[in-house]
Structures are given as structure tokens and as C-alpha cells.
Amino acid sequence: MRSFLRESQRPVVFQPVYIGYERIMEGDSYIGELSGKPKEKESWFALLRALGKLRENYGQVAVNFGEPIFLTPLLDGVDANWREATTDPEAKPAWLKPAVDALSERIVVNINRAVDVNPINLLALVLLSTPKHAMAESDLLAQIDLTRSMITALPYSDRLTITNLSAAEIIAYGEKMQAIVRIKHPLGDVLASEGKAAVLLSYFRNNVLHVVATAAWIACCFLNNRSMKREQILRLGRVVYPFVQAELFLPWGEEEFAARCEATIDFFVARGLLKTDAQRESVQRDPGQSDGAFQLRVIAQMLLQTIERYYIAIAALVRNGPNTLTSAELENLCTLTAQRLSLLHELNAPEFFDKALFRGFIQKLRERRVIWTDAEGKLEFHAELESIVRDAKIILSREIRHGILKLTPERRSVLAAESDAASSSTN
Incomplete structure (x- = not known):
């Protein structure tokens, strides 16, 4: 410059x-750095090891x-x-x-x-959205086909490219690349990503998460709701969009995002995953045990951890109250809560408790004047924060909200724990 x-x-x-x-x-x-480990220094041994991997x-x-x-x-x-x-x-x-x-x-x-969506990206998007990173082969075929159709029908940009492989070819390619494994079973094979491979798949999911962010947001609205007004979906979208936009570097303004939400709802209606009334005012999904509800749930999970992270930060602020936490203390509380949540709930994704992501969310709250710093460097917040908490009840289940609130510590308890740990180390 x-x-x-x-x-x-x-x-x-x-x-x-x-x-x-x-x-x-x-x-x-990649796994180590996302988990908070310092970047390793280059060495001759590491170079020799890398040469072996080139084969x-x-x-x-x-x-x-x-x-x-x-x-x-x-x-x-x-x-x-x-x-x-x-x-x-x-x-x-x-x-x-x-x-x-x-x-x-x-x-x-x-x-x-200019993103390219390759077979590994598609497998990562789908499999990491299931509780055990595994799906029956028939379900996986259908979900990959849906995801490909969604990306093609609602193109992120005119520079996007996507694999031409069919769903079956994508699964076969994933097996060949050792990204997934096939578990044989008399009632039908299961495809899964296990252990370290599942964590590594998060890299490939994160690289294309922005492509499906709008669809995942719409699906999130129906995780705990059978029916919603279009107007309510768009209102909630306007609340959450600035934060998702900042994190995923989405290209649209708020009105463009609203138009994209409308187009996404229409796509889901055309595919039979959602239904709408004659006036196009109300949108409904099928019962929870239906194939359509299952497919929507998988799509929603692609963004749900992001929404949960936002709720962790807001819960920490509200629980501790105004004029109590500094930005650094809030980041620390958020990271500790997310780490503990991931240990208890199989959230095997190191970026879930990435301090930088919490820092970005807090900064966006500052920019929108939802929070600000008082003369002593403590965070105050606007009444709008309480309305965000109320909106979260529409999207997040009672179980998730209760789990986050239960795990979110107060500042004094963290300080006491750190003091005890320091005393133990000196004895």
C-alpha cells in the first residue's frame, strides 16, 4: 500500500x-494448531519425514x-x-x-x-453433520445428491466450480482417498469417518462452509419448529447474518441475503423438504421421523456449531452481568466453556473452541454497539443482547441452551480455579 x-x-x-x-x-x-498448540519449528527431521509423505x-x-x-x-x-x-x-x-x-x-x-467444491468437501459437509460421523450408504447417497443439487441450483457465485462425479462415485473416491471407511453390515453398509480422519475432514468442511451457509441457516430454523412465518425467518436472518458474514466472509448485503433466503426456501419447497401455504406466508416441515426432516437436520448441523458458539459468548456476558468482564476475560470464559462442551458432547472439531473465532464475534458485537467498554475496560451491553437470547430459544433446543448455561462459568469461579492451580504447581 x-x-x-x-x-x-x-x-x-x-x-x-x-x-x-x-x-x-x-x-x-493442522489439528495441533487448531487445538491451541504452538506452531512447531521446522527441522531437518521434519523435512525428511515430509519427503517420505510425498510418495x-x-x-x-x-x-x-x-x-x-x-x-x-x-x-x-x-x-x-x-x-x-x-x-x-x-x-x-x-x-x-x-x-x-x-x-x-x-x-x-x-x-x-472462486471456491471449488470437490468430492472430499461434499463428504465432509455431510458426514460431519451426523452425531457419530457415520451414515447408512443409502442416506449418504441421497444427502450428497441433495447437497450437490442445492449448490448447483443456488450458486454462490459465477466463479464457483463443483465436481462432476455422481454421489456413488464420490463415495468410492472418498474410500480410495482414505477419507472414509466402509463398515459392512447385513442390513446395509455404513460409511464413516473415524478418529483423526474425522478431525482432518473439518478442514475440508470449513473451506466450503460459506457455500452452504444460507441453506444451513434456513434448516436451523426448523430444527425445533414444525412451522414458521417467512417474515420471522427473514427477521432472525437479519439478526444473525452480520456475525456469520464476518466469520465466513460472505459477499452479500443484508437485503441480498434476505433474497437468497427466499430463494433457498423455494428450493426446499420444490424438493419437498418444506411446504408453504397458498399465500406463501407460512412454511412447514414434515414430522421429525420423515426423510425430509432428516435431510434438513443434516443441513442445519453444518452451521449449528457456529450458532452455538455465538450463544456461548452471549450466555457468558449475561451470566456475569455488565461491567464485570474485560474482552480478554470473556474470550477465556468462552474458550473454556466450548472446550468443556466439546468433551461432553462429541464435538470433535478443534475450531469449535478457537479463541480467534470468539474474538471476531466479540469485535462484531462492538461494531454494532451491542457491547462497549466502560472507563475501567469492562464490557457493558445493550438491551438488544437480551432480545438475542430470546431469539436463540427459537433456534437452539432447550437441551443445548441448558447445557451451555450450565457449563458457562462466572468470572470469580474461573479466577478461583486458576489460583488453586497456581498454588498446586508451587507446592
Whole structure:
């Protein structure tokens, strides 16, 4: 950016590139870093070990080019007077940070728009949305077919690409790549992802989660509701969208997201997963034991952990009250709660308790003036937070909400536990 300011007559273009893998070499490092372990230093031993891994099958790599970003128009949009800035390398004009933030966000958004959805991505989206990361083969075939059709009928962008393999071919490819295993059974085979392989699949799910975020949100609305008004679905969507948008770098404004929600509801109605009345005001799903309800539940699970994470942060704030927690203390409480929840409820996804994700959510609450810092650095919050808690009751089941509230600690109990741990270590 500063180099461009010195010679702004020479155009600068940033070219976003999406690189899609079907298997990653440094899987153990990925798991460790997501779980909070420090990044390991490079060594000759690690290099030799990596050379041995090169003989393994890593599948195909897709390279898609996103929409280029021209720096001059971007700066014009941030501050029309940017050309008057000094070329002093130590100077920091007021528009510089907003420009850097806008550029970095645009790069990631455009990378996401150039996404390639490969067979491993589809398997990860579906299997990780089941309690034991396993499905009957017939159910898996149907769910992959639905997910592919959904992505194709509701394209995320005109640069998105998706595998041409059929559902059966995708399963066979997943077995070949050792992403899933087949468990033989007289009543029908089961496909599963087990142990470390299931954790590694989270990488491939997370890379394409943004593609199905809208559909997953609509499905979340019917986890605990047989019927909802369209207006209520769109209202709740407007509440949650800014936070999901910030986390997944979604490209739409709020009205565009609402239009996409409408199109997604229509897709589900066309597929028979939802029904609507003649006035298109009310939307219903079939009973919980039906195939349609099961398929909706799998789609909802793709985003549910994200919504649960938001509720953890809000629950921690409300339980401790205003003017009690600093941002750092809130992050710590959220991380501890999520870690404990994952231990108790088979949430085998290290990113569920990633402190950076909680930090991003808290920052978004600040930006929207739902929370702010008092003179002593403690967090205060707006009455809007209570309305978000009420809305959460519509989406999250009583069991999930009760589990989170029960596990969310108060600041003083955490401080006491840390003090006891410190005393024990010194004795």
C-alpha cells in the first residue's frame, strides 16, 4: 500500500486465488494448531519425514482465480482525497487502516467466491453433520445428491466450480482417498469417518462452509419448529447474518441475503423438504421421523456449531452481568466453556473452541454497539443482547441452551480455579 502511494501512477492489482486440496500433508500440525498448540519449528527431521509423505496419494488440486481487485478504485471508495497523502513511510493517514481492512476483506471474499467444491468437501459437509460421523450408504447417497443439487441450483457465485462425479462415485473416491471407511453390515453398509480422519475432514468442511451457509441457516430454523412465518425467518436472518458474514466472509448485503433466503426456501419447497401455504406466508416441515426432516437436520448441523458458539459468548456476558468482564476475560470464559462442551458432547472439531473465532464475534458485537467498554475496560451491553437470547430459544433446543448455561462459568469461579492451580504447581 505504501509503495503504491509513492508511485500511484502505476496501477496495482491484487489477484485472489483459491487453492482446493483433497488431502493435506501437514494434517497433524493442522489439528495441533487448531487445538491451541504452538506452531512447531521446522527441522531437518521434519523435512525428511515430509519427503517420505510425498510418495502418498494426495488427489487433485484445483486452482481457481477470483475477481481481481484494483487498488485505485478501492482507495477512492475509502477516501477520495487519498492522493494528497504524504509519502513519508512513517506517516499513518486516517484512511490507511480502513483501506487495509477493506482490501484484506475483499481479497478473502473474492477467494471464497472462486471456491471449488470437490468430492472430499461434499463428504465432509455431510458426514460431519451426523452425531457419530457415520451414515447408512443409502442416506449418504441421497444427502450428497441433495447437497450437490442445492449448490448447483443456488450458486454462490459465477466463479464457483463443483465436481462432476455422481454421489456413488464420490463415495468410492472418498474410500480410495482414505477419507472414509466402509463398515459392512447385513442390513446395509455404513460409511464413516473415524478418529483423526474425522478431525482432518473439518478442514475440508470449513473451506466450503460459506457455500452452504444460507441453506444451513434456513434448516436451523426448523430444527425445533414444525412451522414458521417467512417474515420471522427473514427477521432472525437479519439478526444473525452480520456475525456469520464476518466469520465466513460472505459477499452479500443484508437485503441480498434476505433474497437468497427466499430463494433457498423455494428450493426446499420444490424438493419437498418444506411446504408453504397458498399465500406463501407460512412454511412447514414434515414430522421429525420423515426423510425430509432428516435431510434438513443434516443441513442445519453444518452451521449449528457456529450458532452455538455465538450463544456461548452471549450466555457468558449475561451470566456475569455488565461491567464485570474485560474482552480478554470473556474470550477465556468462552474458550473454556466450548472446550468443556466439546468433551461432553462429541464435538470433535478443534475450531469449535478457537479463541480467534470468539474474538471476531466479540469485535462484531462492538461494531454494532451491542457491547462497549466502560472507563475501567469492562464490557457493558445493550438491551438488544437480551432480545438475542430470546431469539436463540427459537433456534437452539432447550437441551443445548441448558447445557451451555450450565457449563458457562462466572468470572470469580474461573479466577478461583486458576489460583488453586497456581498454588498446586508451587507446592
